[in-house]
Amino acid sequence: MIEFSVTVLGSGSAIPTSKQNPSSQLVTYNNNRYLIDCGEGTQMQMIKHKVRHSHLDNVFISHLHGDHFYGLIGLLNSFHLMRREKPLHLFAPKDLEKVIEVHLEVSNTTLYYPLIFHPLEDYDDQPLLDNDQIKISCFPLKHSIPVWGFLFKENELKRRLDKTFVEKYSPDFQQMADIKNGADFLSPDGELLSNESITLPPKPARSFAYCSDTAYLQSTGTYAKGVDLLYHESTFDNGMEALAKKTLHSTAVDAARVAKEAGAGKLMLGHYSARFQEDLNRLLNEAKEVFPNSILSREGETYFL
Amino acid sequence: MIEFSVTVLGSGSAIPTSKQNPSSQLVTYNNNRYLIDCGEGTQMQMIKHKVRHSHLDNVFISHLHGDHFYGLIGLLNSFHLMRREKPLHLFAPKDLEKVIEVHLEVSNTTLYYPLIFHPLEDYDDQPLLDNDQIKISCFPLKHSIPVWGFLFKENELKRRLDKTFVEKYSPDFQQMADIKNGADFLSPDGELLSNESITLPPKPARSFAYCSDTAYLQSTGTYAKGVDLLYHESTFDNGMEALAKKTLHSTAVDAARVAKEAGAGKLMLGHYSARFQEDLNRLLNEAKEVFPNSILSREGETYFL
Numbered sequence: 151m152i153e154f155s156v157t158v159l160g161s162g163s164a165i166p167t168s169k170q171n172p173s174s175q176l177v178t179y180n181n182n183r184y185l186i187d188c189g190e191g192t193q194m195q196m197i198k199h200k201v202r203h204s205h206l207d208n209v210f211i212s213h214l215h216g217d218h219f220y221g222l223i224g225l226l227n228s229f230h231l232m233r234r235e236k237p238l239h240l241f242a243p244k245d246l247e248k249v250i251e252v253h254l255e256v257s258n259t260t261l262y263y264p265l266i267f268h269p270l271e272d273y274d275d276q277p278l279l280d281n282d283q284i285k286i287s288c289f290p291l292k293h294s295i296p297v298w299g300f301l302f303k304e305n306e307l308k309r310r311l312d313k314t315f316v317e318k319y320s321p322d323f324q325q326m327a328d329i330k331n332g333a334d335f336l337s338p339d340g341e342l343l344s345n346e347s348i349t350l351p352p353k354p355a356r357s358f359a360y361c362s363d364t365a366y367l368q369s370t371g372t373y374a375k376g377v378d379l380l381y382h383e384s385t386f387d388n389g390m391e392a393l394a395k396k397t398l399h400s401t402a403v404d405a406a407r408v409a410k411e412a413g414a415g416k417l418m419l420g421h422y423s424a425r426f427q428e429d430l431n432r433l434l435n436e437a438k439e440v441f442p443n444s445i446l447s448r449e450g451e452t453y454f455l
Numbered sequence: 456m457i458e459f460s461v462t463v464l465g466s467g468s469a470i471p472t473s474k475q476n477p478s479s480q481l482v483t484y485n486n487n488r489y490l491i492d493c494g495e496g497t498q499m500q501m502i503k504h505k506v507r508h509s510h511l512d513n514v515f516i517s518h519l520h521g522d523h524f525y526g527l528i529g530l531l532n533s534f535h536l537m538r539r540e541k542p543l544h545l546f547a548p549k550d551l552e553k554v555i556e557v558h559l560e561v562s563n564t565t566l567y568y569p570l571i572f573h574p575l576e577d578y579d580d581q582p583l584l585d586n587d588q589i590k591i592s593c594f595p596l597k598h599s600i601p602v603w604g605f606l607f608k609e610n611e612l613k614r615r616l617d618k619t620f621v622e623k624y625s626p627d628f629q630q631m632a633d634i635k636n637g638a639d640f641l642s643p644d645g646e647l648l649s650n651e652s653i654t655l656p657p658k659p660a661r662s663f664a665y666c667s668d669t670a671y672l673q674s675t676g677t678y679a680k681g682v683d684l685l686y687h688e689s690t691f692d693n694g695m696e697a698l699a700k701k702t703l704h705s706t707a708v709d710a711a712r713v714a715k716e717a718g719a720g721k722l723m724l725g726h727y728s729a730r731f732q733e734d735l736n737r738l739l740n741e742a743k744e745v746f747p748n749s750i751l752s753r754e755g756e757t758y759f760l
Contacts (some may be wrong), residue, residue, distance in 0.1 A: 164536050166529075168502050190529040191496040197473050214561045216532045220525075224471075224495040227521045231469050245561035252557045256519045256550040258600055295563055 152180045152283075154304060154356050154455040156379065158447040159195040160187075161420045162427070163385050164217045169427045171195055171449060172217035173362060173420075175381065176206075177302055178452075179284050185209045186300055186360050192221035193228055199450040203229075208279060210286070211242035212362055213297035219246065223253045230262045237264040241278050241288070243296055244269035270298050289373035291364035293398045299364070301373060303357040309349035356455045359412070362421050365395065366404035371411030378455045380414040381447065383421035388436050402433040406440035420447035457485045457588075459609060459661050459760040461684065463752040464500040465492075466725045467732070468690050469522045474732045476500055476754060477522035478667060478725075480686065481511075482607055483757075484589050490514045491605055491665050497526035498533055504755040508534075513584060515591070516547035517667060518602035524551065528558050535567045542569040546583050546593070548601055549574035575603050594678035596669035598703045604669070606678060608662040614654035661760045664717070667726050670700065671709035676716030683760045685719040686752065688726035693741050707738040711745035725752035 155178045162170025172189025176196075183206040185192075196203060211219045219242070229238065240246070247267045254261065268278065270288055279286040283305055288298040308330045315321075319337060321329065329335060335343045359374035362383040374380055382405035386394045394401050400408075402419055409417035419433055426433055430446050437444040445453070460483045467475025477494025481501075488511040490497075501508060516524045524547070534543065545551070552572050559566065573583065575593055584591040588610055593603040613635045620626075624642060626634065634640055640648045664679035667688035679685055687710035691699045699706050705713075707724055714722035724738055731738055735751050742749040750758070 165533050166499050166502065171499070190526065191499055194471050194476070194496055194499075197471065216529060216558070216562060220529045220532075221495065224521060224525045227525070228470050243561075249557050249561055252554050253521070256548075256554055257521060 151353075152304075154179050154302075154358070155452050156358060156381070156418075156455075157199065157201060157452040158420065158449050159192055159199065159201070160189045161422060161447045161449050162217075163383075163421045163423050164215070165424050166190070166217075167424045167427050170422060170424065172220070173212075174221065175360065175447075176201055177358065179302070179304070181205050182207070182283070184286065184302070187212055187218040187362070188220075188222040188225060189217045190220040190224075193225045195449065206238075207236060208239045208241070208286075210278070210288075210300050211240070211246060212291075212299070212360070213293060213295055214243050214245055214249075215293075215295065215363065218362070219249075222246075223250065226250065226261065226265065227259070230259065234263040237266050239266045239268060239279070241268045241270060241273075243298075244271050271296075289370070291361055291370070292367050293363045293365070297363060299359060299361040299370065299373065301357065301359045301377070304355040306355055307352035309345070309352050312348050312350050315343070315348040358455060359414075361405075361408070363399055365398040366400055366407060368411065370408045371413075374408070374412040374414065376413050378415040379418060379453065380409050380412055380416070381418045381420060382408050384419040384433050384437065385421050385423050387426065387433055402437040402444075403440055406437040406444060409437075409441040409444070414441075415443065417441050417444040418447045418453060419444060456658075457609075459484050459607075459663070460757050461663060461686070461723075461760075462504065462506060462757040463725065463754055464497055464504065464506070465494045466727060466752045466754050467522075468726045468728050469520070470729050471495070471522075472729045472732050475727060475729065477525070478517075479526065480665065480752075481506055482663065484607070484609070486510050487512070487588065489591065489607070492517055492523040492667070493525075493527040493530060494522045495525040495529075498530045500754065511543075512541060513544045513546070513591075515583070515593075515605050516545070516551060517596075517604070517665070518598060518600055519548050519550055519554075520598075520600065520668065523667070524554075527551075528555065531555065531566065531570065532564070535564065539568040542571050544571045544573060544584070546573045546575055546578075548603075549576050576601075594675075596666055596675070597672050598668045598670070602668060604664060604666040604675065604678065606662065606664045606682070609660040611660055612657035614650070614657050617653050617655050620648070620653040663760060664719075666710075666713070668704060670703040671705055671712060673716065675713045676718075679713070679717040679719065681718050683720040684723060684758065685714050685717055685721070686723045686725060687713050689724040689738050689742065690726050690728050692731065692738055707742040707749075708745055711742040711749060714742075714746040714749070719746075720748065722746050722749040723752045723758060724749060 159174035160171035173187040174192040177184040384402040384405040385399040464479035465476035478492040479497040482489040582592040689707040689710040690704040
């Protein structure tokens with residue numbers, strides 16, 4: 151099966167701790183890597199967890215609070231020093247371009263590679279990226295400044311060869327490839343077997359949604375409808391609804407409600423307030439009450455879809 | 456003795472590695488802390504090495520290459536989130552103010568505490584800071600963009616009580632304090648003992664110089680004349696003089712020459728190129744050939760003057 155996974159590089163919120171780095175996740179799809187958010191120290195986390203960035207060509211920044219992008223300029227600069235030549239696409243709120251420009255200006259740097267900036271404000275219904283493997287789009291969340299969630303959706307997969315057909319007719323490699331691409335099959339005794347009769351329906355396309363930072367939002371359940379894995383921030387616990395409302399963050403239960411409303415396969419929590427670093431299970435248990443298939447995001451761990 | 460020390464938070468150069476963080480050092484003098492340079496991840500290094508920042512009111516940035524300041528905005532932001540109220544003084548090349556302003560603007564942040572910016576360009580012979588304990592000044596180094604070194608010089612210390620006098624006359628606490636401040640002493644039998652006769656000369660004032668990034672410069676030996684501890688970058692080894700010249704960095708031998716010319720007490724190396732992370736002793740041995748009292752800076756270690 152094609153790899154579709156999420157590696158957590160930072161699971162904490164605004165103030166880093168000895169156990170929690172600021173937000174960053176790396177999505178891998180079939181050897182291509184997509185970085186979502188890039189808090190301070192993300193490049194060190196990549197080194198620590200042996201994540202290679204040779205196939206990283208697209209970076210997505212959800213919003214312009216520091217714990218989601220302060221590590222970006224360091225990463226861009228390291229790519230420059232490593233003489234990267236491939237273009238890097240950056241999808242982010244428009245003001246980030248100013249920040250990058252000022253940084254390059256004061257250090258008198260012209261990047262060695264093309265940095266192609268895509269303001270998230272310019273995208274509405276159209277996808278950010280749609281290649282032959284995956285479609286990535288953004289949707290609005292709700293925080294004290296503009297913020298977007300990201301949806302990664304695998305393209306429709308091909309029909310699969312029916313094992314009984316393969317055993318009976320032993321098609322060669324080229325024939326198998328043709329059948330996967332929709333061809334019918336002419337049997338040795340001259341019978342034309344239709345593609346549908348010798349293949350099984352494709353596995354359902356997998357999808358992942360990333361939601362941070364945000365207050366509870368009913369619309370997220372619609373945007374993330376049916377995702378296999380939903381990452382939703384859960385900064386606070388049950389006792390802290392008032393603070394969550396005030397700061398436009400979510401509790402673990404808010405995250406679980408969204409997962410339930412989306413009909414998600416699995417909910418992954420994160421963006422934990424520093425006060426929970428010794429007791430994340432408290433957040434997990436609260437989420438499970440509402441949405442049993444909840445898990446904690448842990449730095450350095452990879453979660454497969 | 457009053458503590459005067461340097462804690463190394465980052466010892467690497469432009470590209471971080473699993474063993475080396477970008478430049479940052481923390482000077483402690485009598486419980487006051489002074490941060491020099493602040494590469495990405497410095498606040499995490501402070502947490503990791505249990506360095507408290509409660510007495511950190513002054514930050515010094517040598518130049519605007521990313522590995523010397525990309526961690527600053529994160530530190531400033533954390534102070535803000537922790538509701539720091541005390542002013543923070545920032546001594547840095549003038550353009551850094553623009554970088555900070557853009558960051559605050561795009562995240563719609565007004566810092567909770569006063570950040571007082573002091574452009575290094577405005578200082579010439581006058582010290583950056585001169586309190587009742589220490590005098591801090593800057594001096595020019597030579598790199599591809601403007602860069603300054605920093606000199607920390609302890610104020611003249613007071614004369615010390617002569618032990619034989621104390622044993623003979625057992626002065627009380629107040630009398631001892633007065634004598635340290637220059638008072639004479641009236642002995643029980645009516646004899647006036649001059650201050651000079653009952654005290655010893657003060658210990659020599661200690662000093663520390665920080666030099667990064669820079670090509671070899673003869674003038675540094677003058678600015679750092681007689682320092683107890685000289686930190687001088689040593690990015691490259693003996694075989695790489697040409698690259699050092701081209702990039703306006705120093706070899707370990709360049710650093711040792713400066714230490715020798717300054718008549719420094721001790722030389723501390725650092726800003727190691729990533730290629731030496733497994734064999735720093737090579738740099739150390741080269742430096743020792745020219746200046747025997749050389750040491751390596753190691754992250755998390757504190758060096759006392």
